[in-house]
Amino acid sequence: MIGIYAHFTIQPGKQTEFEAFMTEFMTKVKATEPGVTVYQLCKNAKAEDEYFMLELYADQAAFDAHGKTEHMAALGGTIGEFLAQPPKILRGPAVF
Amino acid sequence: MIGIYAHFTIQPGKQTEFEAFMTEFMTKVKATEPGVTVYQLCKNAKAEDEYFMLELYADQAAFDAHGKTEHMAALGGTIGEFLAQPPKILRGPAVF
Numbered sequence: 001m002i003g004i005y006a007h008f009t010i011q012p013g014k015q016t017e018f019e020a021f022m023t024e025f026m027t028k029v030k031a032t033e034p035g036v037t038v039y040q041l042c043k044n045a046k047a048e049d050e051y052f053m054l055e056l057y058a059d060q061a062a063f064d065a066h067g068k069t070e071h072m073a074a075l076g077g078t079i080g081e082f083l084a085q086p087p088k089i090l091r092g093p094a095v096f
Numbered sequence: 097m098i099g100i101y102a103h104f105t106i107q108p109g110k111q112t113e114f115e116a117f118m119t120e121f122m123t124k125v126k127a128t129e130p131g132v133t134v135y136q137l138c139k140n141a142k143a144e145d146e147y148f149m150l151e152l153y154a155d156q157a158a159f160d161a162h163g164k165t166e167h168m169a170a171l172g173g174t175i176g177e178f179l180a181q182p183p184k185i186l187r188g189p190a191v192f
Contacts, residue, residue, distance in 0.1 A: 003150055005103075007186075019191050023192040038150065040097070041191040041192070042098075044186050044187075046187075050186075051191070054101065054150040054151075054152065055150075056136060090148055092140045092148070095115050095118060096122055
């Protein structure tokens with residue numbers, strides 16, 4: 001199992017638009033990628049412009065496949081419209 | 097649904113002991129708290145002494161109940177033995 005943590009700081013006032021965009025994106029991932037077992041965006045309760053994404057992949061194959069999907073290719077080109085700075089991302093194997 | 101991200105930097109050389117401790121802890125949470133839907137420690141692939149925890153709670157009641165368990169009370173007193181610095185924790189509601 002592989003875990004990802006991604007932290008997003010978005011541009012002021014883009015919360016509603018960003019949440020709608022990411023909701024559509026999460027829906028696609030959940031509907032088409034059974035090996036992605038967790039894919040959940042949360043809003044930082046202490047900072048209006050911050051979000052964090054929790055992701056778990058069943059195995060390396062599921063992780064690799066996710067990176068090659070059409071929706072991930074499209075994401076790269078569009079998520080930047082919302083971000084105030086590059087995302088911070090951590091990746092690593094699950095313990096246990 | 098509520099999400100938590102926790103980031104741990106541990107003391108040098110304590111990886112094996114920390115992983116064993118956290119594995120036992122995760123096992124208890126998964127076995128006794130059905131409202132905790134995700135509770136997964138991962139190891140940062142890029143830093144030997146860093147770990148991150150991904151957590152999802154079904155609702156506020158599950159989150160509140162988790163904080164009042166015996167195992168959480170015990171954790172506060174023991175996890176400090178492994179940490180090099182206080183954990184960084186983010187909390188917030190799930191989007192969608």
